[in-house]
Amino acid sequence: MIARLLEDKVELDKDAIDILYNTGYFGRPRGNVLELSLVEAAYLLYREKISITMDSESLSFPEFFKIASMRHRYFELKYIVYKDLKERGFYVQPSVADFRVYPRGGHPGKTPARSYVYVRSERSSVSITELMKSLNTVSNVRKQMILAIVDEESDITFYEVKKISISGQMEQFNDNLNAESSLLEDRVIVWDKKASSDLYNKGFYGKPLDEDRLQLSLIESAYLLEKNLIQIKDRERDKVLDSDYFFNKASEIEPEFSIKYHVYRDMREKGLVPKTGFKFGTHFRLYIDIESPKKIPHSEYLVHAISENHIFILPIMSRAIRLANSVRKRMVFALNYNGNYEYIDIGRVKM
């Protein structure tokens, strides 16, 4: 079959509809012709199902590939992903996301598409705004959102992006301990033995400095101070610090404090126990419930707080997810988006 290369598509005569569309769901019938995207055309040319002409001259695979690469941004990446999916037996259609993919055993006309696949180069970056928009579009039509990231050696990693909601069983801590504590360089120490023990054992706040005293992180201290559960003094003159002053001070010590703090508070309010995720390179590891500090369960989530303006650098995102998965945890990015806290779970999937 002979196909004609037009501007950004390839066109075949009517008989192709029967052969390519009705049997393989390639292209889209438009009246008397069948239209193929450049990616579909390259694949059919490689499979020697069609030949392609431009101005009546036949094009070799390299010739067509180079032209397509100039006419369609990221053509090579899309071709690599398309070919991979086709060769693993999926029906794939071009769409507003790069591709709509049908479930195994399904095809256009028989079943709805299952996934919307967005193809990106590891070198490009993806803003959370862009991701949330795509995710909302895809969720509205109840599809699965897939990011297919092609690395510099053309290996593909598929990630599923989804919103999740998590809540915990940790009870709120309501005693006003009013315990004296001091802000030292970048942490707070609770000097009172009883308060130290209560905070640690009942709320899983902080870490013991020794048998009598507890160290709190800035985040934990700010939360306990805001809830009026502790009293924090400065180290120099034992002046009592108010919540605003402490918040500003903590933000000076740690530039991301505010972003982290709001997510921390949201999680605590939902009955969850966030603790530092430093060893995993993220802001928090998250516990659903902690009965006793002596019996700490497996934490199922790593949570990284991001701002509404966050830009994902893909190799860094890839590393975070890979690491989370390697310790049997889910990687979750949390942000305040249009006034709501959203928890976005991004995980590798096999397609």
Added chain:
Amino acid sequence: MIARLLEDKVELDKDAIDILYNTGYFGRPRGNVLELSLVEAAYLLYREKISITMDSESLSFPEFFKIASMRHRYFELKYIVYKDLKERGFYVQPSVADFRVYPRGGHPGKTPARSYVYVRSERSSVSITELMKSLNTVSNVRKQMILAIVDEESDITFYEVKKISISGQMEQFNDNLNAESSLLEDRVIVWDKKASSDLYNKGFYGKPLDEDRLQLSLIESAYLLEKNLIQIKDRERDKVLDSDYFFNKASEIEPEFSIKYHVYRDMREKGLVPKTGFKFGTHFRLYIDIESPKKIPHSEYLVHAISENHIFILPIMSRAIRLANSVRKRMVFALNYNGNYEYIDIGRVKM
């Protein structure tokens, strides 16, 4: 025993030398007195071995701790690490690095110190220049260099930092294939079947696009071009690209290209096979030898190329190392330092 707090140290009378130094190696005898660092003093105060006075007034633990925290930067962090090491039975002495630590069973006067421990907060950053200087100092006296990083919840992670040399058994590839290939958007495709097969099978370059054609990364392409092994044309006019032009073009596409490329070349010249480490969030995964692409061995190293001006953000460094270790690999940072390529292995250790 009564100790007197002076400016940045604590002093005890002569009898303390016998009790604290000769039996526990606390402090340093100076003529008729024993001098303790603030950290040692806080620990002995906590252990109730000494009491501390300032201007003849006795200080409580919180009082002394707050004063010490104001007089000695990162006092709390150092105290946390010191206490941890002491409680696990090590003899520890203050030093130019924060601490000198003696091997298990060893102590001052009996055995030389084994490790120099540098204490850092996860919030501080560490420049590679600073790290190389410390590493050179420590290596010159044949000690082990340890970074003790204290996270915001006061957990300590110990990292050993060391130089390593790695070489491989991959033979250099010497045929001039002169095979035609094209630079597309951000990768190169080799169109020739024989050359594609040779590059992939004999040198483990690239990744097959299909049975006949090979995709090369920018890094691989630049190296093969510099070695005169391939010919690269532009996609528009089939103009042959020279090495300099290609290098500049690649640097436009990928800002870190130059840093990565020089490390890549050094590794290839040493008979190693670097491939992309994208899935691990690093520049390269590294093979010592590849007999055949059908039998790819476990890669033991992840390598990240950095510049001489690199600043380690500690949570990011922590994540990279944790991830490497979780897939049974060593994390190595590679750089050109004063004209030599240095490979710095940073790994978690139990102390």
